[in-house]
Amino acid sequence: MRMTQGTFSFLPDLSDAQIAAQVQYCLDQGWAVSIEFTDDPHPRNTYWEMWENPMFDVADAKAVIDELAKAREAVGDRYIRLSGFDASHGWESIRLSFIVNRPADEPGLHITRENGPGRTIRYTTRAYAADRPAGRRYA
Amino acid sequence: MSTPQQTEPAAAQSAAEDAIDLRREYEESGVAAILDELDRDLIGLKPVKKRIREIAALLLVERARKQLGLAHETLTLHMSFTGNPGTGKTTVALRMADLLHRLGYVRRGQLVTVTRDDLVGQYIGHTAPKTKEVLKKAIGGVLFIDEAYYLYRPENERDYGQEAIEILLQVMENQREDLVVILAGYADRMERFFTSNPGFRSRIAHHVEFPDYADPELVGIAEQMLERQNYRLSESGREALTRYIGRRRQQPHFANGRSIRNALDRSRMRQANRLFERGGTLSSEELSTIEAEDILASRVFTMQVAGSEDET
Numbered sequence: 001m002r003m004t005q006g007t008f009s010f011l012p013d014l015s016d017a018q019i020a021a022q023v024q025y026c027l028d029q030g031w032a033v034s035i036e037f038t039d040d041p042h043p044r045n046t047y048w049e050m051w052e053n054p055m056f057d058v059a060d061a062k063a064v065i066d067e068l069a070k071a072r073e074a075v076g077d078r079y080i081r082l083s084g085f086d087a088s089h090g091w092e093s094i095r096l097s098f099i100v101n102r103p104a105d106e107p108g109l110h111i112t113r114e115n116g117p118g119r120t121i122r123y124t125t126r127a128y129a130a131d132r133p134a135g136r137r138y139a
Numbered sequence: 140m141s142t143p144q145q146t147e148p149a150a151a152q153s154a155a156e157d158a159i160d161l162r163r164e165y166e167e168s169g170v171a172a173i174l175d176e177l178d179r180d181l182i183g184l185k186p187v188k189k190r191i192r193e194i195a196a197l198l199l200v201e202r203a204r205k206q207l208g209l210a211h212e213t214l215t216l217h218m219s220f221t222g223n224p225g226t227g228k229t230t231v232a233l234r235m236a237d238l239l240h241r242l243g244y245v246r247r248g249q250l251v252t253v254t255r256d257d258l259v260g261q262y263i264g265h266t267a268p269k270t271k272e273v274l275k276k277a278i279g280g281v282l283f284i285d286e287a288y289y290l291y292r293p294e295n296e297r298d299y300g301q302e303a304i305e306i307l308l309q310v311m312e313n314q315r316e317d318l319v320v321i322l323a324g325y326a327d328r329m330e331r332f333f334t335s336n337p338g339f340r341s342r343i344a345h346h347v348e349f350p351d352y353a354d355p356e357l358v359g360i361a362e363q364m365l366e367r368q369n370y371r372l373s374e375s376g377r378e379a380l381t382r383y384i385g386r387r388r389q390q391p392h393f394a395n396g397r398s399i400r401n402a403l404d405r406s407r408m409r410q411a412n413r414l415f416e417r418g419g420t421l422s423s424e425e426l427s428t429i430e431a432e433d434i435l436a437s438r439v440f441t442m443q444v445a446g447s448e449d450e451t
């Protein structure tokens with residue numbers, strides 16, 4: 001089951017050239033780009049692990065793409081996303097975020113229905129992959 | 140584009156595909172404008188300007204060869220700028236970044252200026268991330284390393300500078316299309332640096348030497364700086380400045396253009412004090428004229444000339 005989170009996730013995976021073009025757009029807007037990864041794709045898991053520091057004062061997308069290549073080498077079996085952070089006054093938040101790497105096999109999410117009193121049903125979702133210990137989920 | 144004759148379009152076509160008008164490329168790429176500006180804005184520096192013209196010609200021709208499929212390799216463009224303090228190295232580096240950008244040799248054209256402290260860390264494991272972070276900022280532009288010889292400290296064999304040097308050497312070789320490195324510093328120390336680090340010498344394609352300025356050139360630089368701030372020298376003021384330069388040069392820490400800028404800042408303060416103490420109404424002429432007395436009050440005229448005992 002293909003996880004859909006962030007911008008572009010209903011499109012086919014972006015090529016490296018397409019990723020570079022998006023990154024260059026972020027840099028041209030003055031946003032700092034950062035790389036994050038996770039092996040828990042639950043939609044409520046917003047805090048992914050940081051790959052190095054956010055890249056401030058970078059001018060050219062190649063610098064980010066080189067770093068992404070290193071991240072893929074180390075954690076390429078997990079989800080990796082890029083985010084563009086706008087530090088300007090009034091925004092101070094992420095303006096663009098998209099997935100740039102996914103596990104080869106995405107088992108997806110399990111949904112549990114829990115019967116409550118009076119025929120109410122509570123729903124909860126859980127990533128199948130999260131059954132295994134962190135770091136070994138997509139190996 | 141205009142086709143001169145409708146009758147033989149095929150001939151015109153093939154000629155156009157197989158020829159490049161260098162003159163036009165020179166104008167249209169904006170290189171002509173940069174070089175003209177360089178000529179106009181920078182006083183003196185004849186050999187530097189000549190060298191930059193030569194480099195620009197090489198870049199233009201190489202670009203034309205690329206367009207016609209005659210050249211495939213990435214040119215090595217790393218440079219060294221050597222010269223005494225205040226001879227315009229940083230100023231020229233900025234223009235160089237612009238030039239390389241206009242010709243498409245770097246993608247963005249930013250100039251990132253660093254010294255040893257920006258590249259070398261304080262403890263084990265600190266240097267590589269620091270150097271790599273700087274390199275990330277410089278990708279797509281020019282990395283200007285001022286006083287590059289401080290990277291190499293032979294007296295301390297565990298110096299972390301060596302780690303930065305190794306990363307730089309690798310990037311200068313393998314990422315030539317990503318960034319251009321300019322090493323700058325004083326001539327004699329750079330020479331020693333290159334001798335003990337032959338890796339750098341072999342990776343540098345262009346050595347540019349910045350000569351010291353002659354006295355009249357320094358006066359010219361002063362007049363240009365003043366003009367930009369809407370000041371001017373009176374006739375006697377110019378004479379005083381010439382005498383000032385002659386004496387300042389003999390003293391320690393003389394830094395060419397920068398010494399002039401500092402001297403002018405001080406003379407503006409003296410002028411302000413003189414006008415303030417005199418009081419009354421002031422014309423714009425008076426407000427913008429530096430007189431001889433504003434310059435002659437300098438310590439330089441009472442200090443002993445270098446070579447004497449108390450010269451710091």
Ligand SMILES: Nc1ncnc2c1ncn2[C@@H]1O[C@H](COP(=O)(O)OP(=O)(O)OP(=O)(O)O)[C@@H](O)[C@H]1O
Pocket residue numbers: 180181182183184222223224225226227228229230231285360363394395396397400
């Ligand atoms: N040829 C010139 N024409 C006009 N101004 C100049 C010229 N050369 C230098 N200057 C001025 O002198 C000052 C010092 O120049 P710059 O900072 O480029 O020198 P530098 O060689 O980088 O010095 P350092 O080695 O100490 O870093 C600047 O304010 C610059 O504008």
Ligand SMILES: [Mg+2]
Pocket residue numbers: 228229230285
């Ligand atoms: Mg400088």
